[in-house]
Every structure is written in C-alpha cells, then in structure tokens.
Amino acid sequence: MRRTFYSLAVLACMAAGVIAPASAQADALLERGSYLMNGIVACGNCHTPKGPEGKPIADRELSGGFVIDAPVFHAVVPNITPDPDTGIGRWTDAQIVEAVRNGKRPDGSIIGPPMPIAFYRGMSDADVNALVAYLRQVKPISNKVEKSVYRIPLPAAYGPPVVAVPEVPKTDKVAYGHYLATGLGHCMDCHTPLVQGRNDMARLGAGGNEFGAPGGGLIASSNLTPANANGIAAWSDDGLKAAIRTGIRPNGSHIVPLMAFGWYRNISDDDAGALVAFLRTLKPAQ
Ligand code: HEC
Ligand code: HEC
Structure with a gap:
C-alpha cells in the first residue's frame, strides 16, 4: 500500500x-x-x-x-x-x-x-x-x-x-547589438543611406535619409558611425545610451521624436550597452 x-x-x-x-x-x-x-x-x-x-x-x-x-x-x-x-x-x-x-x-x-x-x-x-x-x-x-x-x-x-x-547569443555583445539594431530595432533602416530605395549596406549607419519631421519640414537621420566627429564619436558610452533611451544628447539638445523614445526608454541597460558596443564597431563613413 x-x-x-x-x-x-x-x-x-x-x-x-x-x-x-x-x-x-x-x-x-x-x-x-x-x-x-x-x-x-x-x-x-x-x-x-x-x-x-x-x-x-x-x-x-x-x-x-x-x-x-x-x-x-x-x-x-x-x-x-x-x-x-x-x-x-x-x-x-x-x-x-x-x-x-x-x-x-x-x-x-x-x-x-x-x-x-x-x-x-x-x-x-x-x-x-x-x-x-x-x-x-x-x-x-x-x-x-x-x-x-x-x-x-x-x-x-x-x-x-x-x-x-537561430537566436543570437547575448554573450557576444557586438553581435547582439547588431541584432538589436537590425532584426529587432531596425535602427539601421533609418540610419543607412538609401540608394534607389534600398539601404546601401556598405555604408551601414552613415545616415542622411530624410524624414518628414513631426512639426513640419524635413530632417535627416544622423551619421551613427565613428566618422561623426561632432556626434556620437565624441560621446561617452553612457551619453550615447542616454541619447538612445531618452532622446536627449549629451549637450542637452533634443533628438526629434521620430525615433521611438516613448518605447526606447524601456530598453534594458545590458541591451543599451550592446547597441553602443555595436555602433562603436561601424565602419567610419560619411
Ligand atoms: C516604419 C513603420 C512600421 C513599423 C516599425 C512596423 N510596421 Fe507593420 N506595417 C507598416 C505599414 C505601412 C504597413 C502596410 C503596408 C501596405 O499597405 O502594404 C504594415 C503592415 C503590417 C501588417 C499587415 C497587416 C494587414 O492587415 O495588411 C502586419 C501584420 C504588420 N505590419 C505587423 C507589424 C509588426 C508586428 C511590427 C513590429 C515587429 C511592425 N508591423 C512594424 C508600417 C510599419
Ligand atoms: C524612424 C527612423 C529612425 C529609427 C527607427 C531610428 N532612428 Fe535614430 N535618428 C533618426 C533621425 C531622423 C535622427 C536625427 C534627428 C535629429 O537631428 O533631431 C536620429 C538621430 C539619432 C541619434 C543622434 C545622433 C547625433 O549625432 O545627434 C542617435 C544616437 C540615434 N539616432 C540612434 C538610433 C538607434 C540606436 C536606433 C535604434 C534603437 C535608432 N536611432 C532608430 C531616425 C531614426
């Protein structure tokens, strides 16, 4: 029993x-x-x-x-x-x-x-x-x-x-940051120059695409490669993370809210770090 x-x-x-x-x-x-x-x-x-x-x-x-x-x-x-x-x-x-x-x-x-x-x-x-x-x-x-x-x-x-x-392992920070900026976040869609309607992947992240700005007029996407001496190349990792999550640059100016800051503020610290690690590896391009 x-x-x-x-x-x-x-x-x-x-x-x-x-x-x-x-x-x-x-x-x-x-x-x-x-x-x-x-x-x-x-x-x-x-x-x-x-x-x-x-x-x-x-x-x-x-x-x-x-x-x-x-x-x-x-x-x-x-x-x-x-x-x-x-x-x-x-x-x-x-x-x-x-x-x-x-x-x-x-x-x-x-x-x-x-x-x-x-x-x-x-x-x-x-x-x-x-x-x-x-x-x-x-x-x-x-x-x-x-x-x-x-x-x-x-x-x-x-x-x-x-x-x-397959899943991209988080342990490879740069590869995971690349995945965040392409497959998940499509950052590189807005930030990679369009040539005849297609992103020129040889100039990944070089910016220059124009968008209708929320208040009217056109605004070009920024160059996110290390060639942008006045932009992200000069920012600390923390400054860059904050700009991505809040839309406020290290100098206090605001990035136009075409980017999804209302959502990006919920990106974890690890993921923001992976994005930064990836952006630092972009080939410098104008
Ligand atoms: C940059 C803007 C944009 C983003 C970001 C976007 N979509 Fe879309 N989506 C569109 C547009 C525009 C269409 C309609 C295109 C057309 O009419 O052929 C569409 C169509 C669709 C459709 C087809 C629906 C239907 O009834 O025809 C689905 C499903 C969809 N999106 C899901 C998603 C999901 C899930 C995400 C996030 C992973 C997403 N979209 C992100 C702009 C976007
Ligand atoms: C819908 C298109 C779009 C998407 C998606 C997008 N961006 Fe942007 N981004 C822009 C535009 C346009 C600007 C320039 C805005 C301005 O000058 O105020 C910009 C500016 C920036 C800046 C400021 C750079 C500088 O030098 O001032 C950073 C950093 C940035 N984006 C990173 C990212 C990252 C990382 C992602 C993905 C998580 C992303 N962006 C997704 C359109 C986009």
Whole structure:
C-alpha cells in the first residue's frame, strides 16, 4: 500500500512538473514579447495612433490608421489588434510570422514599405514568437483603415523565404547589438543611406535619409558611425545610451521624436550597452 501511495505521489509531482513548465514557458514568452514590443521593437511607433503631441494613444494600441507619405507611396498603417474583422484576429500564428519576416499576407499579397521587412527577416524564431504572444493579448479594437497606395511596383518577395532564424547569443555583445539594431530595432533602416530605395549596406549607419519631421519640414537621420566627429564619436558610452533611451544628447539638445523614445526608454541597460558596443564597431563613413 505504502508503495502505491509513493508512486501516486511521484506521478502527481511529475504531472504537476509537466504542467508548470508549460505555463511558465508561456509566461516567459509573453514577458519577452512585452519587453520587446514596449522597447527596442516598438511596432507601435508606426502601428499605434498618436495624439497631438506625438504621444501614442495608450487605449488605441496597435489599432493603426497613421498615414506615412513619401514621394513613391501613401502608406496607411493597418490595424494589427486581434479584432477579427478589421485587425488580424483571424490570422494564425504562422501567418503573423510570415507577414513580419517575409512581408506576405495570408492572401498572398505583399506588404509594402515603410514596414521594415528587409530588417525583420533577421528576427529570431524565439523573438518573433514572443511578439506573436504579445499581439494575441492586445485589446481588440475595431478600426477599418484605407488601403495604401504605391506608385512603385512592390517586389514579388523580399528574398528567399525565411523559415528559421537561430537566436543570437547575448554573450557576444557586438553581435547582439547588431541584432538589436537590425532584426529587432531596425535602427539601421533609418540610419543607412538609401540608394534607389534600398539601404546601401556598405555604408551601414552613415545616415542622411530624410524624414518628414513631426512639426513640419524635413530632417535627416544622423551619421551613427565613428566618422561623426561632432556626434556620437565624441560621446561617452553612457551619453550615447542616454541619447538612445531618452532622446536627449549629451549637450542637452533634443533628438526629434521620430525615433521611438516613448518605447526606447524601456530598453534594458545590458541591451543599451550592446547597441553602443555595436555602433562603436561601424565602419567610419560619411
Ligand atoms: C516604419 C513603420 C512600421 C513599423 C516599425 C512596423 N510596421 Fe507593420 N506595417 C507598416 C505599414 C505601412 C504597413 C502596410 C503596408 C501596405 O499597405 O502594404 C504594415 C503592415 C503590417 C501588417 C499587415 C497587416 C494587414 O492587415 O495588411 C502586419 C501584420 C504588420 N505590419 C505587423 C507589424 C509588426 C508586428 C511590427 C513590429 C515587429 C511592425 N508591423 C512594424 C508600417 C510599419
Ligand atoms: C524612424 C527612423 C529612425 C529609427 C527607427 C531610428 N532612428 Fe535614430 N535618428 C533618426 C533621425 C531622423 C535622427 C536625427 C534627428 C535629429 O537631428 O533631431 C536620429 C538621430 C539619432 C541619434 C543622434 C545622433 C547625433 O549625432 O545627434 C542617435 C544616437 C540615434 N539616432 C540612434 C538610433 C538607434 C540606436 C536606433 C535604434 C534603437 C535608432 N536611432 C532608430 C531616425 C531614426
């Protein structure tokens, strides 16, 4: 009898053991998704509508409608909340991953710029799944947005289909910083010169792309390479970290809030350090 009792107890513990890690895993995935979404990844910088001062409207998170105009497109950012009719509530997890990394919707159509697909192709399986877990629990909001208009042909694909991307080890600070600045944060999208609509990767981080500034007019992205003697080359690591997370340069001036400072302020110290370590290794370029 005693033996039976023990084996039942052992069985019960084993069962609990099997269940606990599964939910702990789901919690960890959502925690990672929340950290990424509210920090370096900041899909909301485009997908969340903003109020008059450029601040994201919290209870409209990811519900779309923001318009981004460029000479070659009039892009209307879609609703990516779980609303089944106007958002992505009917998409499977795999379909969301396909949209983010391959730029393809479930109906086979191609997602156009400025959604930074070329960079998101490098997002690891673990991280893209963490973002999906986050997207699933966002409040569904009904908001039908118009279609974008492209005056250029969209590519048939952004490259060979991405099916699996391994994680980048955090122990390699520069490699992880590169991952943060490309696959997750697309910093290098805005900060790498565009030549005929494509980033000139030989001049990674050299800046000079023009954006419509929030208050009107145009503003060029800064040169983030060590060639920028008046900019980041002269700043301490802590000064650079603070500029990325708060938008305030070491001399006290403010960087235009095109960058997602409302989100970047949640970037961990380790990740900010990895970004800085990576930026210091960029090839000096004008
Ligand atoms: C720089 C702005 C920008 C960022 C950052 C961005 N997107 Fe987008 N996204 C867009 C635009 C613009 C479109 C629509 C393009 C079009 O109409 O073809 C889009 C389309 C989509 C779609 C297709 C939705 C549909 O119904 O057609 C999904 C899904 C999506 N984005 C998810 C994301 C996720 C997840 C992130 C963060 C990892 C993200 N986006 C980051 C601008 C952005
Ligand atoms: C949507 C485009 C965009 C994205 C994404 C973006 N930046 Fe920027 N960044 C800019 C623009 C534009 C400026 C110049 C703003 C100004 O002059 O006020 C700038 C300025 C900066 C500066 C100030 C440099 C100087 O010399 O004054 C730093 C540092 C910087 N960005 C780092 C980053 C990092 C790191 C990331 C990713 C976490 C990032 N940026 C993502 C557009 C972007």
